[in-house]
Amino acid sequence: MRKPLSKIAVIGCGVIGASWAAYFLAKGFSVAATDPGHNAESSLSKWIHAFWPSLEKQGLAPEASLDNLVFSTDLHSTVKNALFIQENGPERLDIKHSLIAAIEEAALPDTLIASSSSGLLVSDMQSGAKHPERIVLGHPFNPPHLIPLVEVVGGKLTSPETIERALEFYxxxxxxxxxxxxxxxxxxxxxxxxxxxxxxxxxxxxxxISVADLDTAISSGPGLRWALLGPFLNLHLSGGEGGIEHLLEHLGPPIEDWWADLGQVSLTAHTNKKIIDGVRQELALHDETLMRQQRDKLLVSLLQMKKDSDQLP
Ligand SMILES: NC(=O)c1ccc[n+]([C@@H]2O[C@H](COP(=O)([O-])OP(=O)(O)OC[C@H]3O[C@@H](n4cnc5c(N)ncnc54)[C@H](O)[C@@H]3O)[C@@H](O)[C@H]2O)c1
Known part of the structure; x- marks a missing residue:
């Protein structure tokens, strides 16, 4: 008899939840998803089908199948017996509190609850929870089905074991x-x-500088290296044989001068107009749909090449 797949619960199926759901399915889990939104089930299905080809390209787990998705508007049945819960509801503390309370009514007491929240503190989200020690942040980068980074942070009441288990799971x-x-x-x-x-x-x-030239300064300059090595390792390599020690000795003083000269800016209507006009001018030279498609296609190829390179962190 085939062993039942471990179940991941996805709470909230908007931009982030749908992408997480697709990723968990591709990794061979059964996914139970819930969202009270109008048309949430059909929108989730549409998004997952749209994400699937790039996940296939990255390689599916042997058990992976779109048939392993169950959608329900009932949160309790969604989280029941889940191995891991990824929460992606709206970014409001009162909603996160009521979601956590509802999850705790039906989830096993030691199942990890990871929130995708971009801006809320875990310490605030976990206050009032029955088992706050198993609540942690698992913040993805959009879209989670492609970008590997997940930021894991505990709140005041999160146990060290939860942090370890979350890091290990991801x-x-x-x-x-x-x-x-x-x-x-x-x-x-x-x-x-x-x-x-x-x-x-x-x-x-x-x-x-113009908006277009500033974009080029990153996308045809340091951005190319930043996708491969972070700022500190890139600085080390820029130091030649003397590495980071030489770099800091030699370029440290000018870097401090640049820091002192960095500007202040506010998003006034005037500044916003300059940026919006600049982006519109830049876009006039490209087909936006093709640009997005090519970016995502190259991203998948880059991820594959990084996977094949054993010396890149
Ligand atoms: N959009 C991003 O770039 C991004 C990146 C990383 C993390 N996040 C975080 O992910 C979370 C979700 O953001 P999003 O951009 O996907 O928002 P979204 O508005 O696209 O999705 C939120 C979903 O939650 C659903 N929802 C509302 N009440 C609910 C409930 N009681 N139970 C379950 N679902 C409910 C809504 O119907 C909606 O589908 C937020 O905490 C956000 O900070 C967003």
Whole structure:
């Protein structure tokens, strides 16, 4: 007799939940999904079918099948006996609280509950829970069915064992989880993006560069290397034989000068108009649908090439 597949519960099937559901199916789990939204079941099915070809390209687990999806508007039956619960409901603390309370009524007491929340703190989400020690952040990058990064953070009441189990679970399904050791607003990767966006908006606002040239500065410059190695390893390689020590000695002082010169910017109507006009001009040269398709196709190829390279972290 065929062994039943382990079940993952996906709560909330919008942009993020649908993508997680597709990924879990591709990894050979049975997926129980719930969402009270109008047409949620048909929209989930539409999204999963759209994501499936790129998941097939990445390689499906032997047991993977679209038939392993069960949708229900009943949250209790969705989480019952689940091995892992990925929560992707709306980004509001009151909703997260009521979702966690409902999950706890039916889930096994030690099943991990990982929230995808981009901005809420686990410490706030877990307050009032019966078993707060098993609640953790599992923050993906959009779209979770393609991007490997998952940020794992515990709240004040999360147990160290939960953090370990969450990291282990995500590793076991070929994600690249990182452990953030202290809760900070926006977690880590979005803070890094925000730092770059701030200077990008500032430089365009000050007329130093056009929107299109700024995009090229990243996509044809450091962005190419950043997809392969992070900022610190890239700095080390830029230091030549002397590595990071030489780099810091030699380029440390100018880097500090640049830091001191970085700009402040606010998203005023005037600044926003400059950015919007610049993006529209840039888009006039491209077919947006093809651009998105080509980006996702190249991303899948890049992920495959990274997988085949054993010396890249
Ligand atoms: N969109 C992103 O780029 C992104 C990236 C990473 C993480 N996140 C996080 O993921 C979570 C979901 O964001 P999203 O962008 O998918 O939002 P979304 O609005 O696309 O989806 C939210 C879904 O939750 C459903 N929902 C509402 N009440 C519910 C309930 N009681 N039970 C179950 N489902 C319910 C809605 O019907 C909707 O389908 C948020 O916490 C967000 O911060 C979003």
């Amino acid at each position: 590793r076991s399904i070929d994600k690249k989880p990182i452990h953030i050791r202290r809760e900070v607003k926006g977690h880590v990767a979005n803070r890094l993006q925000a730092a770059l966006w701030k200077e990008a908006f500032h430089l365009v606002d000050q007329g130093v």
